[in-house]
Amino acid sequence: MTGKIIKGIAGFYYIHDGVDKVYACKAKGIFRNRGIKPVVGDNVEFTVLDEEALEGNIDEILPRKNVLVRPASANIDQALVVFAVIRILIFWTASLL
Numbered sequence: 001m002t003g004k005i006i007k008g009i010a011g012f013y014y015i016h017d018g019v020d021k022v023y024a025c026k027a028k029g030i031f032r033n034r035g036i037k038p039v040v041g042d043n044v045e046f047t048v049l050d051e052e053a054l055e056g057n058i059d060e061i062l063p064r065k066n067v068l069v070r071p072a073s074a075n076i077d078q079a080l081v082v083f084a085v086i087r088i089l090i091f092w093t094a095s096l097l
Contacts, residue, residue: 041074
């Protein structure tokens with residue numbers, strides 16, 4: 001199956017299958033040997049180990065369009081940057097005095 005990693009906590013990666021289920025999966029040791037770490041947003045191929053418990057293993061990480069280091073995420077289409085203007089105005093008016 002293929003899906004997208006939506007959350008990664010303590011070695012478990014939660015993968016949405018694109019329909020209606022979220023599987024808790026672990027990455028295989030081959031990724032660790034190659035120095036590859038799955039990140040949120042990666043498109044992956046995974047094998048379902050237990051359909052009732054929604055558990056599986058990540059078999060392959062599909063090619064990434066892009067990757068961010070902090071926060072660790074991949075395949076980003078848009079980003080929104082928000083700044084607090086009020087603090088800048090306080091420093092600006094203080095420098096005028």
